[in-house]
Amino acid sequence: MESVDLIYKTIYILVIFGITLLIATYSTYAERKVAAFIQDRIGPNRAGPFGLLQPLADAGKMFFKEEFIPAKSNKALFILGPGVAMLIACMSSAVIPFGDMLIIGGREVYLQAIEVNIGLLYVFGVVSLGVYGVMIGGWASNNKFSLLGAIRAASQNISYELAMGLSIIAILMMTGSLSLREIAAQQAGFNWNIWYQPLGFIIFLVCAFAETNRTPFDLPECEAELVGGYHTEYSSMKLGLFLFAEYINIFVASAVMATLYFGAYNFPFMHELGALISDDPVIANNVITILGVVVMFAKIFFFIFFFMWVRWTLPRFRFDQLMKLGWQILIPLAILNIILTGGGILLKDHFFN
Amino acid sequence: MEPLTNRSKKLAKKEMTFAEKAYLPAIAQGLGITLKHFFKKKSTIQYPEETRQRSDVWRGLHVLKRDEEGRERCTACGLCAVACPAEAITMVAGERKVGEEHLYREEKYAVTYEVNMLRCIFCGMCEEACPKAAIFLQDDKIAPARYERDEFIYGKDRLVEPLKTTETK
Numbered sequence: 001m002e003s004v005d006l007i008y009k010t011i012y013i014l015v016i017f018g019i020t021l022l023i024a025t026y027s028t029y030a031e032r033k034v035a036a037f038i039q040d041r042i043g044p045n046r047a048g049p050f051g052l053l054q055p056l057a058d059a060g061k062m063f064f065k066e067e068f069i070p071a072k073s074n075k076a077l078f079i080l081g082p083g084v085a086m087l088i089a090c091m092s093s094a095v096i097p098f099g100d101m102l103i104i105g106g107r108e109v110y111l112q113a114i115e116v117n118i119g120l121l122y123v124f125g126v127v128s129l130g131v132y133g134v135m136i137g138g139w140a141s142n143n144k145f146s147l148l149g150a151i152r153a154a155s156q157n158i159s160y161e162l163a164m165g166l167s168i169i170a171i172l173m174m175t176g177s178l179s180l181r182e183i184a185a186q187q188a189g190f191n192w193n194i195w196y197q198p199l200g201f202i203i204f205l206v207c208a209f210a211e212t213n214r215t216p217f218d219l220p221e222c223e224a225e226l227v228g229g230y231h232t233e234y235s236s237m238k239l240g241l242f243l244f245a246e247y248i249n250i251f252v253a254s255a256v257m258a259t260l261y262f263g264a265y266n267f268p269f270m271h272e273l274g275a276l277i278s279d280d281p282v283i284a285n286n287v288i289t290i291l292g293v294v295v296m297f298a299k300i301f302f303f304i305f306f307f308m309w310v311r312w313t314l315p316r317f318r319f320d321q322l323m324k325l326g327w328q329i330l331i332p333l334a335i336l337n338i339i340l341t342g343g344g345i346l347l348k349d350h351f352f353n
Numbered sequence: 354m355e356p357l358t359n360r361s362k363k364l365a366k367k368e369m370t371f372a373e374k375a376y377l378p379a380i381a382q383g384l385g386i387t388l389k390h391f392f393k394k395k396s397t398i399q400y401p402e403e404t405r406q407r408s409d410v411w412r413g414l415h416v417l418k419r420d421e422e423g424r425e426r427c428t429a430c431g432l433c434a435v436a437c438p439a440e441a442i443t444m445v446a447g448e449r450k451v452g453e454e455h456l457y458r459e460e461k462y463a464v465t466y467e468v469n470m471l472r473c474i475f476c477g478m479c480e481e482a483c484p485k486a487a488i489f490l491q492d493d494k495i496a497p498a499r500y501e502r503d504e505f506i507y508g509k510d511r512l513v514e515p516l517k518t519t520e521t522k
Contacts, residue, residue, distance in 0.1 A: 034391075040396050041396075041397050042395050042397045310384070313384050313386075314380065
């Protein structure tokens with residue numbers, strides 16, 4: 001790899017990392033605001049204009065809390081748990097294409113940190129590792145409630161990963177590629193996958209809620225039954241990291257959903273608009289790419305909002321209902337979706353080729 | 354057993370329809386309701402900056418009035434203390450000395466007059482009992498939160514109406 005490329009990649013990864021953290025930080029603020037607005041309240045508005053400094057105040061508070069480690073806990077694992085959760089949450093945004101390519105000085109610059117031809121598998125692999133943070137933390141706490149929460153998290157994530165994977169297979173059958181850049185590029189214009197995969201999208205959406213431990217599937221931290229779930233014993237910034245990792249996971253899940261089903265950085269009439277702006281293909285391409293990044297983030301923000309919107313609408317599932325939904329409803333539906341997609345592809349090949 | 358009223362409803366457990374079993378229509382409906390609330394007018398009152406509108410007969414913090422010449426009206430008759438259902442009022446009566454005529458209206462006055470705001474229920478009985486129109490419950494002031502219990506015992510220093518000359522209003 002050339003040194004210019006290396007420097008560019010380093011800067012880009014740092015920027016993406018920063019954006020990820022920034023969005024996660026302000027997700028906490030957004031969550032409180034959304035919750036307040038849905039409940040006819042105003043929400044935080046004292047720290048800074050519109051309460052915009054609230055996340056900083058929260059972080060400051062978190063840092064100054066007592067760092068408590070239970071006497072009978074496994075200290076190394078206890079400290080490792082939130083670290084693993086945070087690390088793994090931050091890893092998965094590496095392969096997401098936040099934009100197409102810019103042309104700078106005749107050099108093609110892709111707005112994606114790493115292009116691997118198994119990008120989707122990488123995301124799934126990393127996301128499923130996420131349960132380790134919860135599991136380690138819950139186990140090391142040496143507390144029955146923490147352990148129960150961790151077990152719930154593990155069983156829930158594993159159950160819903162199956163349906164999630166199956167719903168993705170239908171997408172793979174259509175696109176024929178595991179590369180996220182490829183999948184995004186195939187949805188150019190308004191040719192989004194959601195038009196072909198509505199059922200798959202609903203399954204994926206439900207599973208994404210379960211994977212990120214969000215309501216209505218936040219049973220691992222079900223305070224009515226489990227005190228605080230897997231983070232019962234955690235305090236200070238270690239608790240902060242667990243909560244923070246959840247918001248990063250939401251961001252990543254939103255980005256993946258936008259990429260897979262809602263056309264990533266594509267928006268309607270993008271090529272016509274490009275031709276309209278400038279005759280110079282380089283300028284047209286760059287303008288469209290930058291607009292595409294804005295569109296991508298708009299989609300991500302919508303999904304983050306949707307996560308919060310659902311959280312303040314639906315109550316929690318019961319654990320047996322959760323398992324029943326995962327194994328008896330979503331998995332058969334996902335398999336049905338695969339069969340339907342296969343049939344559709346066969347019909348299309350038969351009649352339109 | 355005979356039912357006590359005829360208002361009880363017979364409930365039959367019906368088989369759920371497909372739409373009900375699928376959850377999704379109900380979830381969409383719920384999302385619609387929460388979204389409606391998202392854009393509704395907020396009912397919050399930003400307290401220190403704005404206060405809730407009070408009724409005209411609202412009873413707040415006590416005041417010991419002065420007459421037109423700035424003399425204290427209270428004669429320490431003790432009727433307010435007797436009328437008080439919460440026993441929040443205590444006072445010590447004293448005799449007016451020569452040369453104090455400009456301070457106290459009657460020959461007898463309250464040397465100390467204390468209202469315990471933690472006991473007070475703001476019923477306004479003292480106001481009704483007072484024959485000299487000396488004690489009133491204001492409609493624009495409250496007893497604010499404090500850190501110590503002692504600070505809730507309001508003495509004459511905080512109860513007596515300030516003199517007109519020093520009044521800023």
